Each structure stands twice: as structure tokens, then as C-alpha cells.
Amino acid sequence: MRKASKFIYYFLKIITFNQITKYWAKKYNKVNTTFITSDKIPFSLEDLINLLGKDNVANINNTLSRVQITLNNSKNLDLNKIKELNGISGVVLSQNTLNLIVGNNASTIALQLKEKVLNNG
Known part of the structure; x- marks a missing residue:
């Protein structure tokens, strides 16, 4: 298989199976699970x-x-x-x-x- 054919094969595989967006979603969509509490009381x-x-x-x-x-x-x-x-x-x-x-x-x-x-x- 020539290099051009390999490139087209993998390119179409990535697009077809939506692998790049799955990778991006996994990498950039981290869930924030922390809860911030405050020690300041705004009234007496x-x-x-x-x-x-x-x-x-x-x-x-x-x-x-x-x-x-x-x-x-x-x-x-x-x-x-x-x-x-x-x-x-x-x-x-x-x-x-x-x-x-x-x-x-x-x-x-x-x-x-x-x-x-x-x-x-």
C-alpha cells in the first residue's frame, strides 16, 4: 500500500468513526467535581x-x-x-x-x- 493510500485510508477511518471528536471530547471536557464553600458571613x-x-x-x-x-x-x-x-x-x-x-x-x-x-x- 502506498503512502497516499494509507493516508486516505486512515483519514477516512478517522472521519467515518468520528474518532477525532471522541478524542477531543475526552481530552477537553473534564468535569469539575469540586464544591467551594465560603467562610465569610455577610451579616451579623x-x-x-x-x-x-x-x-x-x-x-x-x-x-x-x-x-x-x-x-x-x-x-x-x-x-x-x-x-x-x-x-x-x-x-x-x-x-x-x-x-x-x-x-x-x-x-x-x-x-x-x-x-x-x-x-x-
Whole structure:
């Protein structure tokens, strides 16, 4: 087989079986699997604790972007003032559970709230 024939053979093989795009897709489309969290809290935790009531908090949990606060009593809660805090993008109240949508610093906020409220710190 001559060089020109070999070239045409491999060229057509690459185009026909779409091997070059498979190679490029594998090389350049790497999936980013890291999650970035932030340690900065854009509002004062003391303001949030005062709005919730220190004795009113029963439990604090978090997900990647939410802080879930279980309250003893949600009757006297002022949701508008909580929504006005800088850094809280959403507030959801269902029965005695308050969900604060805070973004990628939810774990930091939950940890510091637990230290200050539940551990009497």
C-alpha cells in the first residue's frame, strides 16, 4: 500500500468513526467535581440570633446551600426583618422549621450558630 493510500485510508477511518471528536471530547471536557464553600458571613450572627430568639432555637442543621433551624415557637417571628439581612436570599417557614437560603457559606453559618445558641457560647 502506498503512502497516499494509507493516508486516505486512515483519514477516512478517522472521519467515518468520528474518532477525532471522541478524542477531543475526552481530552477537553473534564468535569469539575469540586464544591467551594465560603467562610465569610455577610451579616451579623447576633442580629439573626436576636430575631430568632436565643431560647427559641431547638436544633440547627444545614445542607449545601440552606440552614435549617427548628424553632420551639414560630408565632412571634418577624420574617421580613430576617429577609432584609444581607446574604440571605430566601426564607421558608413551615410549621416550626425555618429554612434560610444562604448559598455556599451555609455550613459556616450553621456551625457558628450552633456554637453561639445551642452550646450557650
